Amino acid sequence: MAKLTIADLKKIKEDYHQGLREGGFRVKITVHMGTCGIAAGARGIMNTIMEELAKSNLKDVAITTSGCAGLCSQEPMTTIETTGQPPIKYTALTEEKMRKIFAEHVVAGRPVTEYALVAGHETTY
Amino acid sequence: MICAGTGCVANGSLKVKDALETELIKRNLQKEVKIVLTGCNGFCAKGPVMVVYPEDIFYQLVKPEDVPHLVEEHFIKGRPVQKFLYTPPADKNTIPVMNDIPFFKHQVLRALRNRSLIDAEKIEEYIARDGYMAAAKALTEMTPEQIVVEMKKSGLRGRGGAGFLTGLKWELCARVSGDIKYILCNGDEGDPGAFMDRSVMEADPHSVLEGMIIAAKAINAHYGYIYVRAEYPLAVQRLQLAIESAKDHGLLGKDILGTGFDLDLEIYQGAGAFVCGEETALMASIEGKRGMPRAKPPFPAVKGLWQRPSVLNNVETFANIPPIILHGADWYASLGTEKSKGTKVFALSGALNNIGLVEVPMGTPLKTIIYDIGGGIKNNRKFKAVQMGGPSGGCIPGSLIDTPVDFENINKTGAIMGSGGMVVMDETTCMPAMAKFFLEFTEDESCGKCVPCRIGNKTLLTILQRITNGEGREGDIELLLDLSQQIKDTSLCGLGQTSPNPVLTTIKYFRDEYEAHIKEHRCPARVCTPLVKFVVDQSKCKKCGQCFKACPAGALKWEKGQVAYIDPEKCTKCKSCIKACRFWSID
Ligand SMILES: Cc1cc2nc3c(=O)[nH]c(=O)nc-3n(C[C@H](O)[C@H](O)[C@H](O)COP(=O)(O)O)c2cc1C
Numbered sequence: 070m071a072k073l074t075i076a077d078l079k080k081i082k083e084d085y086h087q088g089l090r091e092g093g094f095r096v097k098i099t100v101h102m103g104t105c106g107i108a109a110g111a112r113g114i115m116n117t118i119m120e121e122l123a124k125s126n127l128k129d130v131a132i133t134t135s136g137c138a139g140l141c142s143q144e145p146m147t148t149i150e151t152t153g154q155p156p157i158k159y160t161a162l163t164e165e166k167m168r169k170i171f172a173e174h175v176v177a178g179r180p181v182t183e184y185a186l187v188a189g190h191e192t193t194y
Numbered sequence: 195m196i197c198a199g200t201g202c203v204a205n206g207s208l209k210v211k212d213a214l215e216t217e218l219i220k221r222n223l224q225k226e227v228k229i230v231l232t233g234c235n236g237f238c239a240k241g242p243v244m245v246v247y248p249e250d251i252f253y254q255l256v257k258p259e260d261v262p263h264l265v266e267e268h269f270i271k272g273r274p275v276q277k278f279l280y281t282p283p284a285d286k287n288t289i290p291v292m293n294d295i296p297f298f299k300h301q302v303l304r305a306l307r308n309r310s311l312i313d314a315e316k317i318e319e320y321i322a323r324d325g326y327m328a329a330a331k332a333l334t335e336m337t338p339e340q341i342v343v344e345m346k347k348s349g350l351r352g353r354g355g356a357g358f359l360t361g362l363k364w365e366l367c368a369r370v371s372g373d374i375k376y377i378l379c380n381g382d383e384g385d386p387g388a389f390m391d392r393s394v395m396e397a398d399p400h401s402v403l404e405g406m407i408i409a410a411k412a413i414n415a416h417y418g419y420i421y422v423r424a425e426y427p428l429a430v431q432r433l434q435l436a437i438e439s440a441k442d443h444g445l446l447g448k449d450i451l452g453t454g455f456d457l458d459l460e461i462y463q464g465a466g467a468f469v470c471g472e473e474t475a476l477m478a479s480i481e482g483k484r485g486m487p488r489a490k491p492p493f494p495a496v497k498g499l500w501q502r503p504s505v506l507n508n509v510e511t512f513a514n515i516p517p518i519i520l521h522g523a524d525w526y527a528s529l530g531t532e533k534s535k536g537t538k539v540f541a542l543s544g545a546l547n548n549i550g551l552v553e554v555p556m557g558t559p560l561k562t563i564i565y566d567i568g569g570g571i572k573n574n575r576k577f578k579a580v581q582m583g584g585p586s587g588g589c590i591p592g593s594l595i596d597t598p599v600d601f602e603n604i605n606k607t608g609a610i611m612g613s614g615g616m617v618v619m620d621e622t623t624c625m626p627a628m629a630k631f632f633l634e635f636t637e638d639e640s641c642g643k644c645v646p647c648r649i650g651n652k653t654l655l656t657i658l659q660r661i662t663n664g665e666g667r668e669g670d671i672e673l674l675l676d677l678s679q680q681i682k683d684t685s686l687c688g689l690g691q692t693s694p695n696p697v698l699t700t701i702k703y704f705r706d707e708y709e710a711h712i713k714e715h716r717c718p719a720r721v722c723t724p725l726v727k728f729v730v731d732q733s734k735c736k737k738c739g740q741c742f743k744a745c746p747a748g749a750l751k752w753e754k755g756q757v758a759y760i761d762p763e764k765c766t767k768c769k770s771c772i773k774a775c776r777f778w779s780i781d
Pocket residue numbers: 351352353354355356357358360380381382383384385468469470471472473474506507508509511613687688689
């Protein structure tokens with residue numbers, strides 16, 4: 070890996086945001102995998118998403134992980150972002166709930182209101 | 195506040211921001227009106243959105259060409275512009291947005307700024323959120339003196355417990371000459387109930403590394419350690435990966451970002467002793483010696499690790515540093531109270547509905563944290579007290595719930611800010627038993643070097659044990675107070691100096707409970723088994739039968755419409771019935 074310069078840092082940042090917008094992904098699923106999430110079963114949720122994704126043959130869904138989302142008592146949690154819509158956080162997931170969310174929100178684009186906690190990002194400075 | 199979430203930026207919110215800036219300058223309002231960019235508000239479909247404070251007016255679908263009109267009407271004439279006002283959708287069945295939910299509404303994320311937004315294992319994601327831009331600024335545009343000045347001006351105080359001014363600590367070390375210095379990060383996090391630092395290391399390890407690079411430049415260190423307890427395997431793994439990828443990208447190691455500055459970092463895994471979190475013990479532990487505190491001075495800034503000048507900061511302290519350098523000291527100091535600036539991360543645990551990790555501005559009332567963010571007490575019980583600062587801290591009773599949470603006000607109550615653990619207790623907690631729990635911990639964790647800490651804490655524990663066993667004696671309270679003061683005054687390190695705090699504060703606020711144990715042989719919370727009679731109070735029993743359903747031993751006799759009765763022969767004293775009874779009818 071070539072050593073970065075400051076100009077490279079800026080470029081990585083721009084490319085990254087460009088990529089998010091134009092990279093062809095319609096949906097981004099983030100599974101919150103801090104110690105609390107993993108203990109509550111986040112790995113099982115991740116596996117469920119992978120299975121559903123494989124079954125669905127969708128090519129425009131990105132799956133990623135992130136740390137604790139702050140509400141440890143409601144883990145496992147995921148955040149699902151579709152282009153042009155605010156991210157939606159789902160809490161206290163089970164495999165069944167996740168399968169339903171996948172079918173309705175990820176595939177059909179309709180957020181599952183009954184399992185959703187909140188829409189939007191948090192205030193960061 | 196203008197939304198700079200992905201959706202709004204795509205809809206042109208940054209152009210609106212530029213237009214607003216230009217217009218404010220034109221009208222000479224740039225000093226009175228401050229523009230802040232926020233994360234997504236959850237209204238992307240109506241973007242670009244902006245919120246004007248203090249009136250809390252929400253505008254939607256704002257275009258750059260509308261800005262002059264909006265400034266004229268709102269900021270000069272003080273009339274909100276109807277056309278852009280947000281109208282709530284008629285549809286009731288929508289998902290709430292962040293500001294509708296108290297858990298999120300009262301939080302401001304600085305140390306946790308990347309929470310749930312990035313993949314901790316991908317350095318590009320950190321960089322995409324301005325990662326390493328602060329390090330780049332510090333390495334190219336700032337002298338060590340300028341970094342120190344900025345840090346001092348920001349008012350950031352160490353988040354590891356003592357609250358020492360970070361800028362001042364760096365200045366003391368920067369002034370000492372020496373070609374070898376060390377920058378150290380304290381990720382020991384030993385107090386029960388705390389998991390703030392673990393979460394930062396797991397979710398955003400690069401923010402710690404970047405903070406360390408900036409500190410290293412300020413004191414001129416080229417080598418450093420991150421001390422993490424081995425019980426945090428995921429934190430260790432993610433930090434390790436972060437260090438490797440930072441090295442691969444030229445963000446650690448030789449000639450960082452082509453600036454000629456070198457810094458190597460290494461992880462040291464501690465064995466998980468509480469006392470190893472103390473700075474001199476931590477350094478001894480890295481040197482391969484037994485983790486025991488030593489007397490100060492010499493202070494670590496002068497003689498630290500391997501007798502070299504060193505700076506040790508806490509994980510959360512480091513995570514706060516990049517945004518301070520990037521956005522400036524004034525920005526940082528704009529939140530918080532007079533002597534406690536910025537935000538603080540707290541780990542909420544215990545009898546709350548929402549258990550988790552939260553970050554709030556300093557000075558947020560305890561009540562907001564417990565009732566709004568924490569969602570109140572579980573099972574509709576009553577809030578009794580909160581233990582802050584773990585075993586070194588103290589309890590704050592329900593009567594002081596309006597206390598603003600900052601270093602000064604928390605210290606006034608007898609508790610300490612500590613590293614941010616908040617254990618919330620309801621009326622089913624017995625305070626002498628709680629004090630005993632923490633004393634068991636400190637007695638166990640004392641390194642044994644000083645007599646007052648080693649023997650004194652053991653004696654405190656013995657007295658607490660007899661009180662909770664129903665064998666308390668007249669004069670025990672005075673004995674506890676007296677001995678506590680002596681331990682505080684004569685112990686060498688912070689462990690001994692603070693270990694009596696749980697005892698002192700529980701006596702200060704709940705002396706009647708101690709007296710009930712000693713004089714009346716009664717545990718008001720029905721926790722101390724030897725003091726519980728296991729008899730149903732006939733006058734209080736509401737005949738609901740909940741105790742009957744809860745009893746696993748068949749000891750409870752109850753029939754519909756009848757007062758319950760406990761058969762002492764069969765009762766195993768498991769206390770299930772006491773928990774089940776909503777009316778405190780079992781003594
Ligand atoms: C017994 C004891 C345990 C401590 N444990 C920790 C700890 O786990 N993490 C921490 O950051 N500081 C801990 N401290 C405080 C450190 O000694 C030191 O003050 C702190 O790491 C300095 O960083 P800061 O200025 O950024 O707060 C402990 C202190 C004592 C006396």
